[in-house]
Amino acid sequence: MTTHLDDKALTGVVGLDDILAGGLSRGHVFLLEGSPGAGKTTIALQFLTQGAEQGERCLYISLSESEQELRDSARSHGIEINEAIEIFELVPPESLLDADQQQSLLYSSDLELGETTKLIFESFERVKPHRVVIDSLSEIRLLAQSSLRYRRQILALKHYFSRSEATVLLLDDMTSDTLDKTVHSVVHGVIHLEHLAPDYGAERRRLRVVKYRGQAFRGGYHDFVIRTGGVTVFPRLRAIEHKTAFERTTIGSGIVELDALLGGGVERGSGTLLIGPAGTGKSLFALQFVAASIARGGKAAIFVFDEELGLLFARTKAIGLDLEAMRDRGMLHIEQLDAAELSPGEFAQRVRQRVADFDASVVVIDSINGYQASMPEENALILHVHELLQFLNRQGTNTFLTVAQHGLVGDMRSPVDITYIADTVILLRYFEAYGKVRRAISVIKKRTGAHEETIREYRIDQSGLILGEPISGFQGVLRGVPTLVSDTQSLMSVPEGEDAHS
Structure with a gap:
């Protein structure tokens, strides 16, 4: 059977053809394996x-x-x-289901295997298809009864289909012998599906291209989901494949004192980490850069893991940041995410789409603690965040990440250390002075230029963020309980009874 079709057969699965570098090579036999419920039949129907x-x-x-x-x-x-x-529904002849007609002496698995193969070939000759799906190999493996006969049967199927130039997808539910890799060595390519059940939350699915002869492909694991409409695959992000030329300018926050602390602001195409205990205002500092970017005519995207959007809108509007109005004007994309229902691959894909389709110049991920909840291992989290940051940096996007530390004052610990992959690290702290709980901010790292080495006090009121002059005359501010070392005082005066919003 000659074909005028392209060299690659598209699978019809969103994201999978990207992983396979264009699809499945025509005229070859491929194996799609996975446990029951992994999504084999759905992918086969889409194919x-x-x-x-x-x-x-x-x-x-x-x-x-x-x-x-x-x-x-x-x-x-x-x-x-x-x-x-x-x-073609290949079922046993009715005589095999009738106990009176079963032949205990003459009937054998050899006869049934031969009959099954014959019916497969007959249906193929009748239809003369370009694409074939055989579901599933477990039935053939059970009929063959031995690894040698099973291998010979698969080879026979492969040689038969190769003469016809059909693209064949063999499904294997791995229920009869999970250790038998006979088909792996025979077929042209192998796609392995995994169905995982975490301790809490929705099930997770991922796939990996184990083998693809004569073809480069995107290796490693790739998350995928099954929803109405079929399977959607989220190819693993590789930042090195994405590079956009842009001018490296300095981006300000709109607050003079904060920009001074940052040495003028943050550089375009860099990642900033805001780290500190709960309630210090990490989200608010990130939103300040969002508001400043939108005021300059840019667009922004915010991904919220921890806070309900209605509460976020209400509390930020009270201090002069109307996120709803920004969203309604089409300048802001804000999305609340459920870590228990979201895989890292899908999250990375959503961020990529917002940058590409929405043209977001600022991206806020609030917080890494919530992002971590969607990750099976901390090491994987660091790799995912690193790749995502590198991608965003290469697009000229400014990324702001927040991390909540354990504890309030003194010795505090982070659930995960990602300070080394951020270009700028802003440290927020509580400290006690004169019987009041106060807040301090400092920049402990900035790769792209000089910054103040001072510590500034700040407060949050109805006007938003207010930063004071660099603190002098005290030491031990970052430990939480400073001591006065000179008569010079530079702490901000907080009006009595003022209600500070975190």
Whole structure:
């Protein structure tokens, strides 16, 4: 069967073709393996539907599910199986289900395996498809009964299909023998699906291309989800593949004292980490840069893990930051995220889309503590954040991350140390002086230029953020309990009864 089609068969799965560098090589046999519920059937239906939309003949050979079950499964995703997709339901002859007609001496697995193979070939010759799905290999493995016979059977199928130039997808639910890698060495490519169940939250799914002969592909694990409409894959982000030319200018916050502390502001295309205990105003400092950017005509995106949006809108409006108005004008994208329902790959994809489609010049992730809750391991978190920051930096985007430390004063610890991957680190602290709890801010790191080495006190009132002059005459401010070392005082005066908002 000759074909005028492209060299690659698109899978129809969003993100998967990117991982496969364009799709599946035509005329070859591929293996899609994973435990029951991992998403094999859904991907197979999308693969055939994509072919049908391109005018190709498609064949689904089912050894485990009935035709009605397949149609119901496709319909649940809004996929309608049309006449271009032939479903061949390969079931045992009725005589095999009748105990009186079963032959205990003459009937053997050899005869049943041979009959199964014959029916597969007959259906193929009748349809002459461009794309084929065989679901699943577990049935053939059980009929073969030995690894040698199973390998020979797979080789026979491979050689038969290769002569016809059809693109074949073999499904394996890995229920009969999870250690048998016979098919891996025979097929042209292997895609492995994993279905994970965390201690809390929704199940997580990820895939990995184990093998693809003669073709470079995007290695490693890639998160994916199954929703109405089918499978969506989120290719693992590689910042090195994305580079945008931009002018490195200094971005101000709109607060003179804060910009002075930062040596003029933060450089465009850099990442800033705001770290401190709960209630010190980390989010508010990040939102100050958002408001300043929007005032200059830019756009911003905020991803909130920890706070309900209604509460955030109310408390920021009380101090002069109307986030709702910014959103309604189309200048701000703000999104509340549920860490228990979100994978790191999907989150990275959402951030990428906001930068690409919304043209956000400032991105706020509030907070890394919530982001960490969606991560299985801390080491993976650091790698994900590093890659995401590198990507955003290369797009000329300013990123602001917040991290809440454990404790309030004295020795405080962070749940994860990412200070080394941020370009600028702003440290917020509580300290006690003259019987009052006060706040202090300092810049402990800035890669892109000089900054003040001082500590400034700040307060939060109805006017927003107010920073004072550098603190002098005290030492031990960052430890929480400063001591007076000179008569010179530079602490801010806080009016009695003032209600400070955190």
